[in-house]
Amino acid sequence: MSENIVILMLGVSTFLGAIGLIALLWGVRTGQFDDQSKFIDAARYDNEEELRDAVMMEEKKKKALKKKREKSYKPAD
Amino acid sequence: MADVACTHCNLTFSEDVMIVEDENYFCCKGCQGVYHLLNAEGLDTFYDKLGDTTLQPATPQVDDLEKFDLEGFKKKYIKINNDGLYEINLIIEGIHCSACVWLNEKVLHKTDGIIEASINYTNNKAKVVWDSDVIKLSKIIETIRSIGYNAYPYDPSLQEERAVKNRKAYYTRILVAVFGSMNIMWIAIAQYSGYFTGMKQGFKEILNVAEFILATPVLFYSGWIFFRGAYYGFKNHIANMDTLVSSGALLAYIYSIYAMTTQTGEVYFDSVVMIITFVLVGKYLEVLSKKHAVDTLDSIMGSTPTEVTVIEDNAKSLISIESVQISDIIELKPGEKVVIDGALVSGEGSFDESSLTGENEPVLKKESDEILSGSICLDSVIRYKATKDASGSLLHSIVSLLEESITKKPYIEKLADRVSGYFSTIILLIAVATFVFWWSYGGVFETALIIGISVIVIACPCALGLATPMATLIGIAMAAKNNILFKEAGYLETMAKSDLLALDKTGTITEGKPSVVEQKSYQAYDTNLLYALVETSNHPVSKGVKAYLEKRNEKLGKINLKEIKTIQAKGVSAKQNNQTLLGGNALFMRENGISCDEESEHTLFYFAIDGEVVHKFELSDTIREGAKEAIAHIKALGVEVVMLTGDHEKSAKRVANEVGITEIHSRLLPADKASFIEAKQKEGKVAVMVGDGINDAIALAQSNIAIAMGNGTDVAISVSDVVLMDEQPKSIYKAYILSKRSYRAIKENLGLSLLYNSITIPLAVMGYVTPLVAALSMSLSSLIVVGNSMRIKRVKLSKSKDKS
Numbered sequence: 017m018s019e020n021i022v023i024l025m026l027g028v029s030t031f032l033g034a035i036g037l038i039a040l041l042w043g044v045r046t047g048q049f050d051d052q053s054k055f056i057d058a059a060r061y062d063n064e065e066e067l068r069d070a071v072m073m074e075e076k077k078k079k080a081l082k083k084k085r086e087k088s089y090k091p092a093d
Numbered sequence: 094m095a096d097v098a099c100t101h102c103n104l105t106f107s108e109d110v111m112i113v114e115d116e117n118y119f120c121c122k123g124c125q126g127v128y129h130l131l132n133a134e135g136l137d138t139f140y141d142k143l144g145d146t147t148l149q150p151a152t153p154q155v156d157d158l159e160k161f162d163l164e165g166f167k168k169k170y171i172k173i174n175n176d177g178l179y180e181i182n183l184i185i186e187g188i189h190c191s192a193c194v195w196l197n198e199k200v201l202h203k204t205d206g207i208i209e210a211s212i213n214y215t216n217n218k219a220k221v222v223w224d225s226d227v228i229k230l231s232k233i234i235e236t237i238r239s240i241g242y243n244a245y246p247y248d249p250s251l252q253e254e255r256a257v258k259n260r261k262a263y264y265t266r267i268l269v270a271v272f273g274s275m276n277i278m279w280i281a282i283a284q285y286s287g288y289f290t291g292m293k294q295g296f297k298e299i300l301n302v303a304e305f306i307l308a309t310p311v312l313f314y315s316g317w318i319f320f321r322g323a324y325y326g327f328k329n330h331i332a333n334m335d336t337l338v339s340s341g342a343l344l345a346y347i348y349s350i351y352a353m354t355t356q357t358g359e360v361y362f363d364s365v366v367m368i369i370t371f372v373l374v375g376k377y378l379e380v381l382s383k384k385h386a387v388d389t390l391d392s393i394m395g396s397t398p399t400e401v402t403v404i405e406d407n408a409k410s411l412i413s414i415e416s417v418q419i420s421d422i423i424e425l426k427p428g429e430k431v432v433i434d435g436a437l438v439s440g441e442g443s444f445d446e447s448s449l450t451g452e453n454e455p456v457l458k459k460e461s462d463e464i465l466s467g468s469i470c471l472d473s474v475i476r477y478k479a480t481k482d483a484s485g486s487l488l489h490s491i492v493s494l495l496e497e498s499i500t501k502k503p504y505i506e507k508l509a510d511r512v513s514g515y516f517s518t519i520i521l522l523i524a525v526a527t528f529v530f531w532w533s534y535g536g537v538f539e540t541a542l543i544i545g546i547s548v549i550v551i552a553c554p555c556a557l558g559l560a561t562p563m564a565t566l567i568g569i570a571m572a573a574k575n576n577i578l579f580k581e582a583g584y585l586e587t588m589a590k591s592d593l594l595a596l597d598k599t600g601t602i603t604e605g606k607p608s609v610v611e612q613k614s615y616q617a618y619d620t621n622l623l624y625a626l627v628e629t630s631n632h633p634v635s636k637g638v639k640a641y642l643e644k645r646n647e648k649l650g651k652i653n654l655k656e657i658k659t660i661q662a663k664g665v666s667a668k669q670n671n672q673t674l675l676g677g678n679a680l681f682m683r684e685n686g687i688s689c690d691e692e693s694e695h696t697l698f699y700f701a702i703d704g705e706v707v708h709k710f711e712l713s714d715t716i717r718e719g720a721k722e723a724i725a726h727i728k729a730l731g732v733e734v735v736m737l738t739g740d741h742e743k744s745a746k747r748v749a750n751e752v753g754i755t756e757i758h759s760r761l762l763p764a765d766k767a768s769f770i771e772a773k774q775k776e777g778k779v780a781v782m783v784g785d786g787i788n789d790a791i792a793l794a795q796s797n798i799a800i801a802m803g804n805g806t807d808v809a810i811s812v813s814d815v816v817l818m819d820e821q822p823k824s825i826y827k828a829y830i831l832s833k834r835s836y837r838a839i840k841e842n843l844g845l846s847l848l849y850n851s852i853t854i855p856l857a858v859m860g861y862v863t864p865l866v867a868a869l870s871m872s873l874s875s876l877i878v879v880g881n882s883m884r885i886k887r888v889k890l891s892k893s894k895d896k897s
Contacts, residue, residue: 019295026303030276037272041265050213050257061142061195069202077208080224084177087226 100140101128101241102148107651127241136199142192148241149187161231165413166399170246171230174222178208181230183219185212186243197242204228204236219244263377266315270373273311274366277304281363294356301353304362312346316369340521342368351542398432404476414483421479425470434486435464435477442473465762472660490764520850524548527858540860548857564842564882568835571885576803576818577828584814588798588828589836593778594727595770595792598738598748600785601802602720602822606633607696607712609641618707622669623700625652626676630665634698635676637712675701682706694747714744720752723822728753730829733778737766739788766792783817783825800825827890834888842878849877 043049096105100117101124111118112125119125131137160166172180188194194214201210206227212219223233237244284292284300319342322335342365349360400411404422414432417423423433431444443455446468455471458464464477466488483489528545532538565586569579579585599605624642627635642649654667654674663684664677675682679689682699687706689699695711724734735756738745745759758769770780770792782789782796790812793799799813802820817824 019299022296022299026280026299030303030307033272033276037268040268044261044264044268061191069199073202073209080178080206080208080227081176083226084224 099124101125103143103145104147110651110653123241127239130239131196134200134203136196139192139196139199142195143190144192146190146192148189148193158231158235160398160400160411161234162229163400163411163413165415166246167230168413169399178222179225179230180220180222181246183221183237183244183246185217185219185237186245187241188212188214188217193242196240197237200236200240201233204233207233218247263318263373266318267370267373267377270311270315270366270370273307273315274363274370277307277363277366280304280307284360288359298353298356301349301360301362304360305350305353308346308349308362308365311366311369312342315373316342318373319369336521338368344524348542348547398430401432402426417479417483419479419482422476423479424474424476425464426474427470427472430469431464431466432486432488433479433483434466434481435479437462437464437475437477440473440475442475443471445469445471487762487764520548520854523854523858530858531860544857544860548854564835564838564885567882567885568831568838571888572828572831575824575827575831575890576821577824577831578816578818579828580814580816584798585832585835586839587779588781588815588832591779591781591798591829592732593773593780594732594734594825595737595766595773595780595782595796596734596754597766597782597784597786597789598736598740598745599714601717601783602736602748602752603714603716605714605785607637607714609637609710610695610713610715611711612641613709614707615709616705616707618702620646621650621652622672622674622702623676623708624649625654625669626665626667626674626700629654629657629667630659630676632659632665634678634696634712635665638676638698638710641710673703675699714748716748716751717820717822720822723826724752724754726823726826727829730833732781732829737761737769737782737792739763763788763791767795770795800828830888830890831885834885838882838885841881845877845881 095108097108097111097118098105099111099120101119104120106120108118111120112122114125117128119128131139170181174180185197188197191214194212197212197219198210201207201221206224207221208224209222210219221233223230234244280300280303284297284304287297287300316339319335319339323339326336345361345368346365349362349365352358352360398414400413401417402409402424403412403417404424409424417433422438423435425431425442427442437458437460439460441457441459443457444464445455446465456468458475463480466486524545527548528541531541531544535541565583568585572579572585596602620642624639624646627639627642630636652669654669657665657667659665660677660681664675664681666676666685667674675685675687677699679691679697679699682689682701685701685704687699687701687704689706691697691709693711695713698710698712699706700708700710728734733756734754735758736745736749736754737758739761740759742757742759745757749755749757758765761769766782766789770782773780774795774797779798780796781798781800782792783800783802784790784793785802793801794812798815800815800817801813803816803818815828817828
């Protein structure tokens with residue numbers, strides 16, 4: 017076994033591990049693990065209806081924001 | 094008749110008291126209403142998700158919705174986002190399972206104007222974002238209430254954001270440390286086997302560099318906390334555990350880099366990451382317990398009103414508590430919580446002061462009596478004059494004191510690691526001296542540096558890394574087996590040094606609830622009537638009688654009573670089949686025309702049917718089993734025992750005499766208890782405080798070691814260092830014995846490792862230490878320390894049993 021192969025093995029495995037670590041840290045930072053049970057419930061209650069619900073909420077937000085913008089927009093006299 | 098479950102809340106009741114509709118049974122109108130609402134909204138799949146979980150019956154809520162739309166409320170709790178949407182953080186009451194979370198989110202999502210709603214199941218906290226043009230906050234709260242839950246706001250910037258940030262920072266550091274140490278360990282295995290079987294220098298270098306790359310972020314990113322701690326220690330002229338961890342790890346790291354680049358000796362990167370990782374995980378547990386305390390504090394704050402009714406020129410107006418001035422006249426309605434201290438000017442009523450004094454019985458207040466914030470007005474409309482403003486009031490000072498103690502405490506504890514501090518200073522001095530000696534005599538800088546660092550490496554990880562933790566670990570495990578939970582290892586040491594024990598009365602020395610000690614029946618009657626009557630009241634005396642009846646009678650039937658009237662602090666009256674039932678104290682009987690003039694040192698409860706007393710009960714707060722023996726044993730250990738109580742002197746004396754306490758301090762408010770402890774601490778005493786209620790929380794936070802009873806309030810448990818799960822006074826004695834024994838073991842361990850190091854360190858100083866010797870000496874000294882700590886397990890805790 018040449019030394020280069022050892023370097024390659026160590027390098028690749030550490031790099032892959034580091035990617036996993038960074039992904040995990042990103043998850044922690046963005047609050048994805050704040051509520052453990054919700055994490056599981058999301059899988060338990062996952063169906064078409066929940067999906068529709070999420071889309072509905074998104075649209076509602078879009079609409080509300082649009083309305084706000086229109087209201088704050090004052091045309092020049 | 095058979096018991097059936099309510100279709101909504103799943104609680105089971107006898108069939109004849111249920112509301113029957115089609116094939117559904119409901120325990121109350123509230124549950125029925127919620128059931129129909131959910132069906133109408135197409136949310137009935139909630140019941141499939143709920144399964145067998147029971148809920149609280151959906152009781153109608155008090156009508157206080159208008160307060161949510163007030164300006165003061167808006168300023169305090171509502172955040173206006175950049176995009177013009179409103180945001181609030183709520184605590185939702187009544188969440189039992191994931192189905193509840195689902196239902197609440199679903200209903201909020203369906204409501205017009207709500208843009209975002211997410212609920213955290215673990216702590217029942219919710220974040221709601223809404224469009225204020227479409228919906229008002231009061232409507233949102235009403236929606237949550239309509240499905241049988243309740244919501245109140247809290248201010249996250251107060252504590253939570255800080256705690257969450259802290260926790261996440263620690264978590265990230267731990268993840269990096271664990272990743273680094275796991276990878277270094279398997280590289281180290283290759284290195285160790287290479288050391289014994291022979292390995293080419295080239296391979297060794299590759300492994301060294303790989304370890305170096307992995308160890309660097311662990312030491313400087315994860316270990317940053319220790320460098321910071323060492324810096325603060327240095328500023329205060331104290332060598333603490335952080336000093337040793339950081340200096341040991343840093344020097345081992347520098348030495349390893351030196352060994353790596355010059356290809357002399359072995360690298361110690363694995364020791365560097367192991368030290369950092371293990372100590373960091375221990376610290377993280379501390380941060381976790383702090384997070385819990387913050388959650389409970391938020392719920393106290395959230396339930397306090399933001400506005401009070403002030404009377405000006407005979408007109409009522411709601412003004413925010415911050416703008417209340419001294420000598421303003423404030424009106425209180427039944428059920429309202431007092432937020433501003435004052436003196437009563439008109440009306441009289443009973444107040445629940447349990448969160449201040451720990452006593453469960455309501456107190457009757459008359460004109461010019463003092464009204465304290467934190468108490469709850471129970472039964473009548475009264476007016477009082479403010480004697481303090483909001484920030485000077487008792488409730489505010491309790492909350493701010495608690496807030497302070499939660500954030501402050503660990504730093505005080507950190508300074509307690511004296512023994513380890515001295516040791517680390519000595520080792521550092523020896524290392525420096527060795528270095529100077531070799532440099533000045535040998536003249537070679539490199540050799541001097543290697544020998545100097547090897548002194549630290551050989552002494553640091555084992556002697557100190559194990560001497561204290563091993564002994565405390567076994568001490569804590571032993572304590573846990575005896576139902577005593579020490580939240581942190583360091584507390585054993587502090588408790589061992591304690592020479593003052595302050596005990597709360599109600600709930601600590603006594604059971605905290607009245608139970609029947611004597612009873613006399615005057616004529617035969619249907620016990621079920623009395624049972625039904627006492628069941629309608631939440632008063633501790635009624636509960637005591639109820640518990641007594643349940644213990645005595647196996648089968649108690651349910652009787653429906655009519656015209657139930659509860660007169661606070663006096664008794665209950667009700668009607669059944671033309672019979673008038675009365676249950677209450679002597680004053681209540683006299684008011685209803687029944688002559689009662691007995692005197693008793695206990696609380697009396699009379700039961701009368703149609704104007705004639707048929708049964709008399711004497712109730713008293715019973716002293717916990719073994720309290721007297723435990724206190725006597727603790728005194729024998731040389732600890733001063735005092736009693737601190739919010740109760741009046743007479744009952745305090747009675748209990749104190751029974752358990753053998755001579756020093757009593759009665760009628761103390763929460764802050765008085767804390768200042769008593771503080772005064773004693775100034776005299777140089779190390780104080781242990783045992784309590785169970787919110788009223789003890791400040792004193793608990795002030796004391797060196799706080800012990801809470803297992804069924805105490807959340808706040809008390811979260812500010813304490815030790816929790817007694819079995820609530821037995823003799824557990825306090827056991828905690829003393831265990832901590833004293835563990836402390837002795839710590840001292841022995843430190844002595845042994847010092848002895849061991851006094852043999853190995855001179856060898857290192859003389860430059861004889863090879864890696865093999867270092868490895869052997871490490872494991873041998875570890876074995877000795879572990880063996881000595883195991884002896885703690887043989888300590889006898891049953892001394893109290895043998896004697897009594």
